[in-house]
Amino acid sequence: MTTTWSSQPVLRVQGLEVTYYTDLGRAKALDDVTFSLGAGEKMGMVGESGSGKSTLALAMMRMIKPPGRIEGGTVHIGDTELMGLTEEGMRKARLSKIAYIPQGAMNSLNPVTRIGAQLVDAVKSHVSGDSNSAIKDRCLAALRSVDLDERVFNLYAHELSGGMKQRVCIAIGILLQPQVIIADEPTSALDVVTQRQVMETIDRVKDEINAAVILIGHDMGLMAQFVDKVAVMYAGRLVEVATVRDMFTNPRHPYAQALIESLPNLDNKGVFQGIPGLAPSLLRLPSGCAFHPRCTHAQDICKQVRPEVNHISDGRLVTCHLFDKEAVHVQSA
Amino acid sequence: MAKLILQRLAFLLLVIWSASTIIFFVPRMSSRNAIRERFAELARTGGFAPADLEAIISSMEQQFGLDRPLIEQYWVYLGNILRMDFGYSLSRYPATVTDLIVQALPWTIGLLIVTTILAFLIGNFLGAIAAWPRAPRWARGMATPFVLLTGVPPVIMGVLLLFFVGFRLKLLPLGGAYSIGTVPSLTWEFALDMLRHQVLPAMALVLGSVGGWVLSMRGMGITIQGEDYVTFAEHKGLTPGRIFRDYYLRNTLLPQMTAFALALGTIVTSAIVVEAIFSLPGIGTALNNAIRANDFPVIYGIVLFITIAVATIMVAMEFVYPLLDPRIKPQT
Numbered sequence: 001m002t003t004t005w006s007s008q009p010v011l012r013v014q015g016l017e018v019t020y021y022t023d024l025g026r027a028k029a030l031d032d033v034t035f036s037l038g039a040g041e042k043m044g045m046v047g048e049s050g051s052g053k054s055t056l057a058l059a060m061m062r063m064i065k066p067p068g069r070i071e072g073g074t075v076h077i078g079d080t081e082l083m084g085l086t087e088e089g090m091r092k093a094r095l096s097k098i099a100y101i102p103q104g105a106m107n108s109l110n111p112v113t114r115i116g117a118q119l120v121d122a123v124k125s126h127v128s129g130d131s132n133s134a135i136k137d138r139c140l141a142a143l144r145s146v147d148l149d150e151r152v153f154n155l156y157a158h159e160l161s162g163g164m165k166q167r168v169c170i171a172i173g174i175l176l177q178p179q180v181i182i183a184d185e186p187t188s189a190l191d192v193v194t195q196r197q198v199m200e201t202i203d204r205v206k207d208e209i210n211a212a213v214i215l216i217g218h219d220m221g222l223m224a225q226f227v228d229k230v231a232v233m234y235a236g237r238l239v240e241v242a243t244v245r246d247m248f249t250n251p252r253h254p255y256a257q258a259l260i261e262s263l264p265n266l267d268n269k270g271v272f273q274g275i276p277g278l279a280p281s282l283l284r285l286p287s288g289c290a291f292h293p294r295c296t297h298a299q300d301i302c303k304q305v306r307p308e309v310n311h312i313s314d315g316r317l318v319t320c321h322l323f324d325k326e327a328v329h330v331q332s333a
Numbered sequence: 334m335a336k337l338i339l340q341r342l343a344f345l346l347l348v349i350w351s352a353s354t355i356i357f358f359v360p361r362m363s364s365r366n367a368i369r370e371r372f373a374e375l376a377r378t379g380g381f382a383p384a385d386l387e388a389i390i391s392s393m394e395q396q397f398g399l400d401r402p403l404i405e406q407y408w409v410y411l412g413n414i415l416r417m418d419f420g421y422s423l424s425r426y427p428a429t430v431t432d433l434i435v436q437a438l439p440w441t442i443g444l445l446i447v448t449t450i451l452a453f454l455i456g457n458f459l460g461a462i463a464a465w466p467r468a469p470r471w472a473r474g475m476a477t478p479f480v481l482l483t484g485v486p487p488v489i490m491g492v493l494l495l496f497f498v499g500f501r502l503k504l505l506p507l508g509g510a511y512s513i514g515t516v517p518s519l520t521w522e523f524a525l526d527m528l529r530h531q532v533l534p535a536m537a538l539v540l541g542s543v544g545g546w547v548l549s550m551r552g553m554g555i556t557i558q559g560e561d562y563v564t565f566a567e568h569k570g571l572t573p574g575r576i577f578r579d580y581y582l583r584n585t586l587l588p589q590m591t592a593f594a595l596a597l598g599t600i601v602t603s604a605i606v607v608e609a610i611f612s613l614p615g616i617g618t619a620l621n622n623a624i625r626a627n628d629f630p631v632i633y634g635i636v637l638f639i640t641i642a643v644a645t646i647m648v649a650m651e652f653v654y655p656l657l658d659p660r661i662k663p664q665t
Contacts, residue, residue, distance in 0.1 A: 094568060095568070102568065111584070111659075112658055121569075
């Protein structure tokens, strides 16, 4: 192997599959999801509601609850493979290797205990042998690094504003300096000013601990400013992964193209262009490519054959038959 | 804070005054006369029929102040309450009402307070387990038999237990607070004998009431598990025990404590029934006897005592709430 350790991706997700067994049938919420991310890299994960973004986050944390089941795939963080860990091993990996910053920060803090206690118990569940004062110092440092006053340590959640609560969640996320941080719509409940401050906070603490960040969200504007790479999900599959510049200037997958075209545009005010049709039900996915009924470029093959991931130039991944010929054969990670 | 305490004390006094007024007039609407009934009872059982019966009765009525107008008696009664003096029992003169309460109270506290707390603890524990998805299946199923017994009132439960466990199997005594013929003393033998007499009444009370706690706790538990903070606690990689204790149980505490305070108020109803079935000499039996004899001073004393106890618990609860949930601040 010629690559140096540091250029090795810190996060490698390979063939991750999740199925929900409902009374109405099996719903494949994640289908063969494969991607990797280097230390310090930020990836945005976009897609319609129900496309599997949050399921992907939960699957990586191994927090899929019945009737859902992780059916296959591997998640490597450094050289630890999460899916093979014991239940106790996975508990220890949460927060210390892979941290999750929740979507609903408004209600993500325990209302009846002090903020400090909620930081301390997170540390105590992973680190043993530290003195109480050392643990407290670590928690105060985490609060400072998200621009919160140290006195927040002694407050209750109801005494904080929405932005402060979100910062507390970020502080908890970075307490143990994880290698991977998943932020699930961390700013969806905040006003735009606070939104920007929170995103800048995430950016800064990411640099401090050199973590890989996955940002899940709908807000394309936020993605454009914040991430290095964008991944588009559709019906449980990653349909395109590209750098943020490529994605916005030259999307390749027809769904990604429609998504970018649907963004409001200053030159073309008043005309909103949506994507015709609805996202398919995971219980009755269309044959072949799940997007073909809504796709303007659909061909016969799209209705019959499920497209595979095509690695095209400069590391872009497109799951579409249109690019079968362009595919560069790459040894998958 | 001082203002709040004063306000609540005023409220407490208002409750006690209203209760004492209602309870004063209700027994007096009856045409029955406790003193006359007592002598009639004496005449029937002992053949003792004094010639000047009417004179004795009217002199006793004079002594108790019963010959004066009702409204005048009411003012005297209010004054007595302020001095916590409930006077004499009419049917068990010369025993005072306070004597009767003091004799009966330990039995009731011993049985009812203990069983209410026991049912609360068992019910909430089983309910919390029943709603906890990580608990093993057998542990979650432990609550089911209690839920099935919820509908059975303590009367029926008591009679069934008496018949099967006491009468048929002869495992436990059929009633009374201790074996007839033993003298209450501070020996292990007596304590054990007394405990044996308390088992069946305790079971009658606990078996029926655990199910209610199970159901309310289970419902609460399921709601709280859906809360984001429990999910986030799991994302934080906390140990299941810590999530169970600090994030789950801790948040169910407030509503359950309120329900507990309310349950203490209903103790009296169960007391009358269960103490009567098992012939225990508690407050319930004393109240039952007083009502049957229309011995109103005793009725006043016991009902007021219960009112004061329950109202005080309620007011105290209000000061406990902020300790259980920091979002609650005492409001004036």
